[in-house]
Amino acid sequence: MKLTILGGGGFRVPLVYGALLKDRGEGRVTRVALHDVAADRLSAVARVLAEQAAGDPDAPEVTATTDLDEALRGADFVFSAIRVGGLEGRAEDERVALAEGVLGQETVGAGGIAYGLRTVPVAVDIARRVARLAPDAWVINFTNPAGLVTEAMSRHLGDRVIGICDSPVGLGRRIARVLGADPATAWIDYVGLNHLGWVRGLRVAGRDELPRLLADPALLGSFEEGRLFGPDWIQALGAVPNEYLHYYYYNRETVRAYQEAERTRGAFLRDQQAAFYEETRHPDTAALAAWNRTRAEREATYMAENRDAAGAGEREAEDLSGGYENVALALMRAIARNERATLILNVRNRSTLAELDADAVIEVPCLVDAGGAHPVATAPLPDHAAGLVRSVKAVEREVLAAAESGSRSTAVKAFALHPLVDSVNVARRLVDGYTAVHPGLAYLRG
Known part of the structure; x- marks a missing residue:
C-alpha cells in the first residue's frame, strides 16, 4: 500500500513514519512517497527517516520528489500536511495581526483567516489532482486550518477527504486519565468545529463520568485544560473546552x-x-x-x-508525545482493513448538527470502516456554543468564497465577521497588511 505525504519535508513527518514502523499488520503501508516544494527539506527529513528505519528490513520504502503528480500517482492514501508560505508566513500572520491588537494565531482569528486565504487555492488544486491521478485514494488532511481546508477539498473529493487533529484526542485522554478510565474504551462526547469544540460527556460502561469531574474543583485543576480555563469557568459551561477556546474566552x-x-x-x-x-x-x-x-x-x-x-x-x-500520527494510522487501518474504529474527525455534517447544513465540515466522533468515516448523531449544542459555531462557520464560508472569486471585499468581510476582530476598519487594514507581505494573496482584487 502506498502512502503519499504532502509537505514531506515538514518537521513532523518522522512522527508519521515512526507510527508506520510499528505497524506489522496485513495490508500495511509498504511505500512512502514524500513530496515537498523544498528539496533541501526533503533531503533532511529523508535522512531522519533512514535513521529511524536502520536495522529494520521490513521498513516502508521511502522515496522523495518535488514533482506533485509523480508523488500522487498510485497512492492509496494521501496525507496532506502542507504549510503554504512556510513558517516565515506564519510569523508574518502573527506580526500583522498583533500590530492591530488582534490575535494572529495560525488557526484562530485573523491569523487563521490569512492562513486559510493563501492555503485554500493550493489545497483545491491538490484535490483536483488527486481526483484525476488517484481517484480511489483517501485523503487525510492535517493542513491547517484543518476544518476549513477539509471543507474546501470535500467540494472536489466528497467524503474521501477526512480531516484529523490531535487536540480532541489529547483532551479526551487527559480527562479519562483524571477519571481513572481507559481512553481506549471510553466514549468521548465531543462536538464542534476544528479547534472550536467541547467535551460534554465521557462514558465508561454506559455511565457518564463527566459530572463527577465537573463537581470536583480539585480534579478539574489537576489537568491542563482545568488549569488553563479555571474550574469555575468549566463548571459554568458544563463542558470541558478544547484548549483553543482559550483564545476566545480569554x-x-x-x-x-x-x-x-x-x-x-x-x-x-x-x-x-x-x-x-x-x-x-x-x-x-x-x-x-x-x-x-x-x-x-x-x-x-x-x-x-x-x-x-x-x-x-x-x-x-x-502530553509531550503528540498523537496525530496515531490518529492517522488508526484511520488508515480502519479503512484499509475494515477494522472498525471510533475516532474524532473532521467530516461533512450530513444531519449530525442541526445548527449547520449538510456540507459543513464539523469535528465529532465518527465510526470508521472500509466505507470511510460516518459521523455519530449528537445532541444539539447549547446556545452559547451554537452561536459561536455558526459564527465561525460563516467566516469559513466567506474565506472559501473569497478564495474562489478572488474578491478582496469578500476577504474583508471574512475578517470583519470573525468574533475576535472588533472593527471593519481593522479588517480592511488586516487585508492590506497581509496582501503586502504574502505573495500568495496577490489573487485578491476588487
Whole structure:
C-alpha cells in the first residue's frame, strides 16, 4: 500500500513514519512517497527517516520528489500536511495581526483567516489532482486550518477527504486519565468545529463520568485544560473546552501575552526549525538525534503564552508525545482493513448538527470502516456554543468564497465577521497588511 505525504519535508513527518514502523499488520503501508516544494527539506527529513528505519528490513520504502503528480500517482492514501508560505508566513500572520491588537494565531482569528486565504487555492488544486491521478485514494488532511481546508477539498473529493487533529484526542485522554478510565474504551462526547469544540460527556460502561469531574474543583485543576480555563469557568459551561477556546474566552489576556512575548510562536518555530535544517546539511550530523532534541523543545513550549496568561504552569510529560500520527494510522487501518474504529474527525455534517447544513465540515466522533468515516448523531449544542459555531462557520464560508472569486471585499468581510476582530476598519487594514507581505494573496482584487 502506498502512502503519499504532502509537505514531506515538514518537521513532523518522522512522527508519521515512526507510527508506520510499528505497524506489522496485513495490508500495511509498504511505500512512502514524500513530496515537498523544498528539496533541501526533503533531503533532511529523508535522512531522519533512514535513521529511524536502520536495522529494520521490513521498513516502508521511502522515496522523495518535488514533482506533485509523480508523488500522487498510485497512492492509496494521501496525507496532506502542507504549510503554504512556510513558517516565515506564519510569523508574518502573527506580526500583522498583533500590530492591530488582534490575535494572529495560525488557526484562530485573523491569523487563521490569512492562513486559510493563501492555503485554500493550493489545497483545491491538490484535490483536483488527486481526483484525476488517484481517484480511489483517501485523503487525510492535517493542513491547517484543518476544518476549513477539509471543507474546501470535500467540494472536489466528497467524503474521501477526512480531516484529523490531535487536540480532541489529547483532551479526551487527559480527562479519562483524571477519571481513572481507559481512553481506549471510553466514549468521548465531543462536538464542534476544528479547534472550536467541547467535551460534554465521557462514558465508561454506559455511565457518564463527566459530572463527577465537573463537581470536583480539585480534579478539574489537576489537568491542563482545568488549569488553563479555571474550574469555575468549566463548571459554568458544563463542558470541558478544547484548549483553543482559550483564545476566545480569554482573548484580551492572550493577545497581551503574545504582544509581550520575546518572540511569537511562529517566529520561534521558524528560527528553531531553520537551525535544525541547517544542522542536517552537514553529512556527519546524527539527523535523528537532532530531530528528537528539536522536537522535545517544540512540544514543551506549545501554547506557552496561553499557559503563562492563565498561570497554568508547564505541560505534563504525558502530553509531550503528540498523537496525530496515531490518529492517522488508526484511520488508515480502519479503512484499509475494515477494522472498525471510533475516532474524532473532521467530516461533512450530513444531519449530525442541526445548527449547520449538510456540507459543513464539523469535528465529532465518527465510526470508521472500509466505507470511510460516518459521523455519530449528537445532541444539539447549547446556545452559547451554537452561536459561536455558526459564527465561525460563516467566516469559513466567506474565506472559501473569497478564495474562489478572488474578491478582496469578500476577504474583508471574512475578517470583519470573525468574533475576535472588533472593527471593519481593522479588517480592511488586516487585508492590506497581509496582501503586502504574502505573495500568495496577490489573487485578491476588487
